[in-house]
Amino acid sequence: MGWHSNKEFFVSWEELHRATKELARRQLPAEQYQGVIAVSRGGLVPAAIIARELNLRTVDCVSVSSYDHNEQRDDLNLLKDVTATEDGEGFLVVDDLVDTGNTLKFLRQRLPKAKFITVYAKPAGMELVDDYVADLEQDTWIHFPWDMHLHYVEPLAGQES
Numbered sequence: 001m002g003w004h005s006n007k008e009f010f011v012s013w014e015e016l017h018r019a020t021k022e023l024a025r026r027q028l029p030a031e032q033y034q035g036v037i038a039v040s041r042g043g044l045v046p047a048a049i050i051a052r053e054l055n056l057r058t059v060d061c062v063s064v065s066s067y068d069h070n071e072q073r074d075d076l077n078l079l080k081d082v083t084a085t086e087d088g089e090g091f092l093v094v095d096d097l098v099d100t101g102n103t104l105k106f107l108r109q110r111l112p113k114a115k116f117i118t119v120y121a122k123p124a125g126m127e128l129v130d131d132y133v134a135d136l137e138q139d140t141w142i143h144f145p146w147d148m149h150l151h152y153v154e155p156l157a158g159q160e161s
């Protein structure tokens with residue numbers, strides 16, 4: 001799916017940490033929340049950072065599976081449901097990004113009273129998220145640090161030919 005994208009955006013651990021702390025700061029005051037729900041798996045690292053910054057110790061996770069039909073992901077279903085809350089009231093649902101919005105559309109039905117936040121947002125899904133830090137164009141594929149590996153790159157002068 002992502003390999004058809006025109007542009008790529010590489011996120012380092014440092015940058016993910018910085019952006020997620022900015023997202024956390026925007027959720028203050030922390031007392032208005034009871035806990036955090038991570039959307040597994042991409043939301044797990046951002047949710048841990050948010051929980052640490054807001055000093056929230058109730059952390060749950062939800063896992064959604066999707067099937068690919070004509071490159072459009074639909075037919076979402078819950079692989080693992082939330083147990084910490086019935087309707088999401090007082091909870092922050094955290095994901096790494098919103099792209100088409102299908103994942104969050106599905107989760108909003110399950111947790112109608114939660115606040116939904118992501119670190120990154122693409123235009124098609126922006127309306128489904130209550131807060132995000134950075135927006136990217138729809139045809140940009142975001143590479144997260146857990147999907148990457150540092151490797152050697154030839155100096156520019158060595159790449160001439």
Ligand SMILES: O=P(O)(O)OC[C@H]1O[C@H](OP(=O)(O)OP(=O)(O)O)[C@H](O)[C@@H]1O
Nearest residue numbers: 040041042097098099100101102103125
């Ligand atoms: O807005 P959407 O089009 O639904 O896309 C966004 C979702 O896709 C990715 O998760 P994915 O389902 O690929 O699984 P992962 O989190 O386990 O990587 C990402 O982490 C979001 O959860």
Ligand SMILES: O=c1[nH]c(=O)c2nc[nH]c2[nH]1
Nearest residue numbers: 002099140141142143144
């Ligand atoms: O690593 C990812 N980068 C993306 O841009 C994206 N969009 C949906 N799912 C995604 N996963």
Ligand SMILES: [Mg+2]
Nearest residue numbers: 040041042043
């Ligand atoms: Mg995900």
